Amino acid sequence: MKRSKLLLLLMVCLCAVCLVFAGCAQDEQPNTDDQSQMGENDQNGTEDDTFTITNELLKQAEADMLEALAPLPEMGNGEKIGAVAFSMTNPFWVTVQEGYEDAAKEYGVTVDVVASPDEADEQGQADAMTTLLAQDYDAFAVSAMTPFSLVNPVAEATKQGIPVVAVGTDIDKDAAADAGAEIVAFVTSDFEAQGKLGATYIMELLGGSGKVAVIEGQAGADNSEQRKRGAIAGFEENGGEIVAVEAADWDRQKAYDIATNILNANPDLGGIMCANDEMALGVVEAMKAAGVKDQVKVVGIDFIEEAKTSIENGELDGSVVMSPYLFGKAGLILSLKAVQGHEIPEDIFWTPFALVNSENVDQYDGWK
Numbered sequence: 001m002k003r004s005k006l007l008l009l010l011m012v013c014l015c016a017v018c019l020v021f022a023g024c025a026q027d028e029q030p031n032t033d034d035q036s037q038m039g040e041n042d043q044n045g046t047e048d049d050t051f052t053i054t055n056e057l058l059k060q061a062e063a064d065m066l067e068a069l070a071p072l073p074e075m076g077n078g079e080k081i082g083a084v085a086f087s088m089t090n091p092f093w094v095t096v097q098e099g100y101e102d103a104a105k106e107y108g109v110t111v112d113v114v115a116s117p118d119e120a121d122e123q124g125q126a127d128a129m130t131t132l133l134a135q136d137y138d139a140f141a142v143s144a145m146t147p148f149s150l151v152n153p154v155a156e157a158t159k160q161g162i163p164v165v166a167v168g169t170d171i172d173k174d175a176a177a178d179a180g181a182e183i184v185a186f187v188t189s190d191f192e193a194q195g196k197l198g199a200t201y202i203m204e205l206l207g208g209s210g211k212v213a214v215i216e217g218q219a220g221a222d223n224s225e226q227r228k229r230g231a232i233a234g235f236e237e238n239g240g241e242i243v244a245v246e247a248a249d250w251d252r253q254k255a256y257d258i259a260t261n262i263l264n265a266n267p268d269l270g271g272i273m274c275a276n277d278e279m280a281l282g283v284v285e286a287m288k289a290a291g292v293k294d295q296v297k298v299v300g301i302d303f304i305e306e307a308k309t310s311i312e313n314g315e316l317d318g319s320v321v322m323s324p325y326l327f328g329k330a331g332l333i334l335s336l337k338a339v340q341g342h343e344i345p346e347d348i349f350w351t352p353f354a355l356v357n358s359e360n361v362d363q364y365d366g367w368k
Helices: 056-069 091-107 122-133 151-159 173-179 191-205 222-236 252-265 277-290 305-312 324-339
Strands: 080-084 110-114 139-142 164-167 185-188 210-216 240-247 269-274 297-301 318-321 348-350 354-356
Touching: 056 324, 080 091, 080 122, 080 324, 091 110, 091 324, 110 122, 122 139, 122 151, 139 151, 139 324, 151 164, 151 173, 164 324, 185 324, 191 210, 191 222, 191 240, 191 269, 191 297, 191 318, 191 354, 210 222, 210 252, 222 240, 222 269, 240 252, 240 269, 252 269, 252 277, 269 277, 277 297, 277 305, 305 318
Parallel strands: 080 110, 080 139, 139 164, 164 185, 185 348, 210 240, 210 269, 269 297, 297 318
Antiparallel strands: 318 354
């Protein structure tokens, strides 16, 4: 499929300290087990259950998203959308789920969100989608853990004539072509630029030199690999001496242990860039335990609520923010457009990101 890029959301307005790299419900319960059906929810809620956007930056981002997705779908007729996330153990994916659910209520459709038991269980995620395929769904929105983890289930959906939208992460194009798997639209963010933004900020805090490290998520996962590449580039281009690059599988405790070992081998370590906030918060705890938090600058990605609190408390040095809520909302809208037969000529849609630190964190109250 020919890929062309459309700016889905204008980059979030940044304050002076932020860096931006331009260019750089359900009527029928799905029959899944308790481990896989982590996000099962009734969509017959009331308006009071729907999140109201109050943050001005998020309001503008949503407005830009809706404009880019125009023409928007018509009100649904009870269509069923199946959504496949990473794991509900991470608050990021819980918020993606909320975006799916709120958009489903708005358009009069249902959505069932499933996930694997943890963020590194590729087979568990594939099994969750396979179970949904036995149900009567009109479209799927999927976030593949790795480029290959959902190729076969997506191929089965394509065989059944069910459209599939990719949200956040895509499947491998060559493998998809070989298997007959088709993705009709893809909404994502520039993960490589996210990693670069965070690493560059660490080097600013270090004054342009210092020993640094990168902790990625799951080795081989597309978003993790891109963030790792971006972080390496951000360090190398701004005077950083990279002493370690290791994977912690998106896990806080693993990141704690890895950071402790890196620090023991490099007592003069200056900074660590992490591929998500869960790991970054583990690193912060490791540096606090070692008594060197002021020495070692730590930045994460996702801006989950705990990261916001940590920044406000002067511990985590920064987080690269994007909107998981809009990820889910855009994924649901695109899925419904596909069901209704809308032409989707642009298949990659970009969402915004920015750097949050102690100087601008108050501007992100109510962000989701």
